[in-house]
Each structure stands twice: as structure tokens, then as C-alpha cells.
Amino acid sequence: MSFEVTILGSSSAAPVYNRHPSSQVLNIREKLFLIDCGEGTQIQMMRYKIRHNRIRHIFISHLHGDHYLGLMGLLSTMNLQGRTTELHLYAQAELMDLIETQLRLSNTVLRYNLIFHPTKYYLNEVIMEDDDVTVRTVILNHRIPCTGFVFKEKPKPRKLLISKIQRENIPFEFYNRLKAGEDYKDHSGKIIKNEDLTKPSAEPLSYAYCSDTIFDESIIPSISGVDMLYHESTFMHEHRERAKATYHSTSIQAATIATKANVKKLIIGHFSARYRNLEPMLTEARDMFENTELAIEGSRFTVDEHQLAE
């Protein structure tokens, strides 16, 4: 089952060197979640073949332009191209006012249902839940209210040991109860333990998106042990004073959070315009946390092979 993030943009503030502002698409079990939506996101989606009609949920971290200025155009294009499927938007409440104003000024009534879920800037909470995923906010520490997002898969059903099940003549109708972990009692009253008929599935996977934020260890409990962590790394460590002053983080700080939170993979992004070449930043982060990758546009990241469920 899929668990993959595609980077659409990872530039901080101003787009430079053909780097676009923040946006990424998370694919969990073929459900697509759009996280942040900087200017040009709809064009990046075309470039990387992400069909916007597959997106049901959009999460906006905060209201700096490089994280949301592509949203209005995307909503409009979805409308023009005939979308009727409802769309869920998670962001600070003020964004909905802005969208409503822009729709009113352009005399547009969306043909699909846009369901707005205001996020709180003072409280980590579950903001979305379905059969496959739970999404929680993580309060970040930035110049304006800003939330990260932690996506956790729901536990997967246990896997059936088909040869054993057939040997015991267990009826097909009982398979889903076996997947859910029940023991089986046959007509004679004999109990067969679930663990003799099934094996555990792969552990549920998790992904955390933390951008933008100053270095702040208070987020660690919320992201502890995630399989992949996207943490902003606007600056090299030599510019840590600038990072602090602007409520951003450095490569070493991102790697420190990854280490202390015991995550499995770190993806760094939100690169300042002052760095054309990002290899030194990658080297710097890897010195502290080896399994680090750069959020280069068009890159797709997943967990290690053995973690993926069949």
C-alpha cells in the first residue's frame, strides 16, 4: 500500500533558481492530501502529473504567502474543470474570509462543496479522521500562528494465513473477523487462537510536516517516532542567528529534532534564496542525522521497503 510524499515546491519566501514555494502531496493508500499551496502549485501539479480531482483534503500551515497564495487559483481551476466532489480545507479561520471575499469579487459560486475546518493555533488536536488516516495538528513556533500536521495510518487488518485457515475449514464469512483479531470457535466448541490463523500486518506509518518554525524542542513529543519527518531548514547553521531572528531553523537544528524525536527519515526544505547549491546543507544535516534528504521539486519519498505493507 502506498505511503509517499511528492515535493511540488520547497523554496522559502521568494521563488528563485526555478524553485517554487511550499507545497507537497502526500499519498496514503491512494488517498491524496495536499499540504500547503504556494503560488504556482496548480502548475507544478500539472508538471508532476498530480490530478487535482483526486485531492479531497488540503492543509495550510499558516498565512504567509509562500504557503497559500496558490490556493485561490487551484480552487478556481477545480471549479472551472467541473469538480463536484466535496473538498475539505484545514487552515486558520481567516483564510476562509479571504476565499469568500475573492469569490464574491469575482462573482463566482463554487459548484462543489468546500468544507472549511478552522485550525487552532494554541492546541494540538485531531482535525481529520477516516478509516485509513488520522491527522493531528502540531503547534509550531513561528512569527505568526502556524501549525504542522502529523498523518498517522490507522492499524492495518491482520494478514490471513490462508493454508492454515483452509486446513481448519473456516468459512469465508469469518475472514474479516479474523483480520480484526478474533479467535475462531468451531461447531464442536474448539477455539483456535487468532495468532495461529493470521500474522500481524506492517506497522502503521506516519508522516510529520513541520514548516515554518524556529528550533523548538517542544514539538518532539508530537512527532516522536514518525517514519518520515519534513522539517524546514531555511538556513545553513552558520546563519543560525538569522534563523532565530526570522523564526526559522537551520539544517543542524532540523537534524537535531529528527535525532531527538527518533524519526526514521528526515526531509529538509524551505530553502532560503541565498543558497543556490544545496549540497552543503545536505552534508551538514547528514553529519548529524544520516538518513536525510533534500526536498527537491519532483522528488518522491517513501519509507524503507520492508516497512511497506504488501
Added chain:
Amino acid sequence: MSFEVTILGSSSAAPVYNRHPSSQVLNIREKLFLIDCGEGTQIQMMRYKIRHNRIRHIFISHLHGDHYLGLMGLLSTMNLQGRTTELHLYAQAELMDLIETQLRLSNTVLRYNLIFHPTKYYLNEVIMEDDDVTVRTVILNHRIPCTGFVFKEKPKPRKLLISKIQRENIPFEFYNRLKAGEDYKDHSGKIIKNEDLTKPSAEPLSYAYCSDTIFDESIIPSISGVDMLYHESTFMHEHRERAKATYHSTSIQAATIATKANVKKLIIGHFSARYRNLEPMLTEARDMFENTELAIEGSRFTVDEHQLAE
């Protein structure tokens, strides 16, 4: 002296086939005027090497997203990159509210002076004037309030006939008065006619931008005789009913306006997503008005050679 328009985007509504929404840069005597600013304009400016710090005036025709959603990002990038030069913005009043809201939400104070000039949607009027150019609005007929813009060069100074001037021993200090058309009176009281000492410069040039609009001949007096006319041509003529219903124009309608307004060159743009290949649209327009060009991104259009002043 330069008189040239560079197309940054000419897609209608949704960006498709790598076509970006409306934006163009008009260069008059090395002054740059940005006209409309769809999503991605700042990235298109980088692509076509338009330096945004050279832009002093931005004109927004109307508040459909494909004509202004790139503005907030551009204003923000100008700020981040240290702009201090004042910037003039001409648009419907509601846009300034939107900009102020977005600046407030992102906790941003621009370091440059953004001077807003609200346009009227019911009255053609001069909205900008300096030593080189006059800009007037043209009320267009669209689904929401929309203005076109007519840029007219100021008359250029007359050209000095240097050999005649030297023969008459006219002092250097008088040259500017000759350029302005004055006759010369020497110490003996003899009058030398200006037309014997100077020749006229090339005629002042003019450019009209008309997008978006339904076919409406009432605009003709306002754009009559311009050297270049950009007129929207969202649809082929076979889709004229659709054009009418959506307050847009067809290729033949744009060519009709160009013909009746007796303009010298027509540039058509704002192409619907339904046309991947634009050659048939060009052919259709040229059948009626031969000197027609497609507003393909990156194209630069100027007037015919003999019209350009030395």
C-alpha cells in the same frame, strides 16, 4: 526609443499546455508597465528576464483570479528583495482591501511605498501621466467591472538639424527651446523659423489593452488608431454563443474591432483551454485583419520599424 510589449501569459482562466494566465510588460522609453498579474507572473518575469525593480506602475484590469492572483506574491518578493522605490497600483478599490488584509495576516509591513489608484468602472479617465506617457482607462463590458488601458506616448521633441543650427551660430542653451518648437531670433532681430532648424520626430505611439470583454463596439472611439491593440480572443468564432454567454470575444470579433478602430497591429490572447493548437484561431483573425499576431508567452511585439523614433 523603445515601444515594446512582452507577453508573460495569455491563457484564459485555468493554466493549460504550459500557458500561464494574463500578464504582460509594456516598455515605453525604457519605462516598464506591468499589465495584469495572473498567478505565476513573478516566475514568468524571471524566465523572460524582466527585472521587477524596474517596474513602477502596475495596472489590473479586473478581479477575476486569472488577472491578479500573482500580484500578492510579486509585491511580497519585491519587499523581500529590498525594494524601496515607490510602486503605483491601478485597480478597482476592492483590491487594496484584499492586499491590506493579506499583509496584516502575514504580519508584513512593506518597506516601499505602495500607492494605490482606484479605477472607476463607469468612466473612462486619465489615471496616470508623466513626461513620457498618458494612460487612460477604457470601460470594458465583462461579467464583473473591468477596465482596459490605453497608453499614449507624449509627443516627442522635434529633432535638431545640427548643420543648419551651427551655420546660424545658435547658442547651445537655446537647443531645448528649438526642440520644443520655438522660432529663433538673433541679436539683429532676424527671425529664423523653427521648421528651418528642426524636423518633426516620429509620431507618438499608442497601445491599447482590452481584456476581458464581450464584443462591444462602444470601445472603438477610445482605441481608435492605436499602433497596437491587444484584444482578448478567448474563443474561435464557431463558439461565439459561448463567448457571448461568458462575456468574452472571438477571433473574428477581435479582428472586427481592430478593423473598425483602424489600428495598425492586433495581438490576440486570453485563449480558452479548449484550444491546444492556436493556428486556426490566428488564421481566422487574419482573414479579416491581416496584421494579427498570437500572444504567445515570451513573444515581444513592437510597431513597424519606420514608426520607431531614432
